[in-house]
Amino acid sequence: MLPIHLFRQNKELILDGLKKKNFRDTDLVEKIVNIDERRRALQVENDALASSQNAAAKSIGQLMAKGDKEGAELLKEKVGLHKEQAKDIAQKLSDLETEMQDMLVRLPNLPHSSVPAGKTPEDNEVVREGGSMPDLTAQKLPHWELADKYKLIDFELGNKITGSGFPVFMGQGARLQRALINYFLDYNMAAGYKEFCPPFMVNEASAYGTGQLPDKEGQMYHAVADNFYLIPTAEVPITNLYRDTIIQESELPVKMTAYSPCFRREAGSYGKDVRGLNRVHQFDKVEIVQLATPTGSYDVLDGMVKHVEVLLQSLGLQYRILRLCGGDMSFASALTYDFEVYSAAQERWLEVSSVSNFETFQTNRMKIRYKDGSGKTQLVHSLNGSSLALPRIMACLLENNQTPEGIKLPQVLWSYFGKEMIG
RNA sequence: GGAGAGAUGGCAGAGUGGUCGAACGCGGCGGUCUUGAAAACCGUUAACUGUAACAGGUUCGGGGGUUCGAAUCCCUCUCUCUCCGCCA
Known part of the structure; x- marks a missing residue:
């Protein structure tokens, strides 16, 4: 499996290599680059949401420890609002990851520079x-x-x-x-x-x-x-x-x-x-x-x-x-x-x-x-x-x-x- | 095939709902001491993701669920071990 960073850094290298190996389905490369970008954007969104949820959960714990039940309840309601949204994003993210993985495993290895061109x-x-x-x-x-x-x-x-x-x-x-x-x-x-x-x-x-x-x-x-x-x-x-x-x-x-x-x-x-x-x-x-x-x-x-x-x-x-x-x-x-x-x-x-x-x-x-x-x-x-x-x-x-x-x-x-x- | 137990960091092994990414130990790395080494002592040490760098996120066999919050509770799958049965 080719490392994903190669797709970000040197797409041309991959395309050249695949050509030498006579691999036909080169559209995959563009698709992978595209999905990777969407994936990372979604990841940022997901992480930010998770971060605020984690912080809130921690605060609730602290309020409970102090015995401030009312404050805790109030915060709970607030956090609950974002749950559906977070779930939705996480699902999309995991779908994209699966999709990308499926594409990555279909690509062959790239040939070493000393490999001669040829088909048969x-x-x-x-x-x-x-x-x-x-x-x-x-x-x-x-x-x-x-x-x-x-x-x-x-x-x-x-x-x-x-x-x-x-x-x-x-x-x-x-x-x-x-x-x-x-x-x-x-x-x-x-x-x-x-x-x-x-x-x-x-x-x-x-x-x-x-x-x-x-x-x-x-x-x-x-x-x-x-x-x-x-x-x-x-x-x-x-x-x-x-x-x-x-x-x-x-x-x-x-x-x-x-x-x-x-x-x-x-x-x-x-x-x-x-x-x-x-x-x-x-x-x-x-x-x-x-x-x-x-x-x-x-x-x-x-x-x-x-x-x-x-x-x-x-x-x-x-x-x-x-x-x-x-x-x-x-x-x-x-x-x-x-x-x-x-x-x-x-x-x-x-x-x-x-x-x-x-x-x-x-x-x-x-x-x-x-x-x-x-x-x-x-x-x-x-x-x-x-x-x-x-x-x-x-x-x-x-x-x-x-x-x-x-x-x-x-x-x-x-x-x-x-x-x-x-x- | 039947019954039971279990899966936590490189290894070993605690942890049964709230600063737990996780105690203690071993191992590894760095240092002190030493001519050098050993011993002893001090410090340090998970992976992945993400960022220019920080931050942030994920991961306690896999997947799903409950909850504001899960290593910890529930469901499910896989695997391992013990005993019994069968057997090269």
Whole structure:
């Protein structure tokens, strides 16, 4: 959520930012400015009235204490006259506040100055590439065929017990999942991230805090009876751990990591995008989250990007890092780097991580603050990234490492997987 | 699922209609003392809103009500805890 003072001070900045993000409903900005003005005028009126009522009530108390019953009664009548008026103003004020809030939460975050303009993924900017292309001259099977060949994943069985997009991992496939999760968590912990195992369902306030509500209502699974949402990412419960808290500056940056399954309805997806593990409704992911001071948050972001990059290198995958253009960024993000790994068998790039700085967009909703050196409380910046999402990593590991003898795993996984080859 | 208790500042915990934004304690910050630290002592320390700055306003889990006046009384919702039942 954008801070209201920005609308008063620099409306143009907001309009420019929204344009870069290709946000259409820019009328909202003017409406918000307008409502804010009316709201403040009404606030002044309301406060003045409340002030005089408070003073009168106090006087009555004093008169009563002195035993001047008559004087008290007289004053009571006087104050009673303004009650209806005060109530009316207070009601109008609260209506305006609600209206303004509803508009504010519909506006996305503003993009950082380094975000390239653009509308589609084609406009994303390649920051750098790494790793090397595997040699797949002997065989070049897509991961869904490899999964079948080595009995790693049963997509049909998932259809039966739940529906499409809910794969069943089994045998060496299940073991590889567990190996990856453990490896990722250990890697994050070694870098100073504290491990959490959060709830996989959250309440409305949490989903709202990180920006899934109201923006992505239809993308989350909703347990209606209890009004809980299945988490689309561990970012939601983990960031919300600090909702409504004031952090000591000495504790920053807060570094957290968590494994969780992620549930996404992915309404509107189709075709080759959804084949095999490319897009599923339930998948596993290890997430990293940081809370940082406003001055240090972009260094923190760079650090997180490097962290994920080294992790990908350790898996021996060919990757590239993209700086997302305004039109491809998420609602809450100010700057996002996407990591893609190259699937040699499918001959396409697959997104495996997304690392973002949200600045104060989430923390303003969640009221996550810290006391700075001068004792002033201000909002922290929140950042997060996947480190890493499993399905596409698994897809690329299977495809890019296939040999006639089996699938050769990168060395970092050997101890976790228990052996060097799937076969 | 049944019965009961409760929700107050960073924490802990008083306060049951009138100078209560809220005692005492812990913690934090500043100071005295000390070579330095600890201890002791003194002072200070809620958030939000609002203003150029003051003033003013709001907030004692959320919402509503009673009253001139509500942390305190009533209604309602949410959550937590204890006991019983069921159960991984």
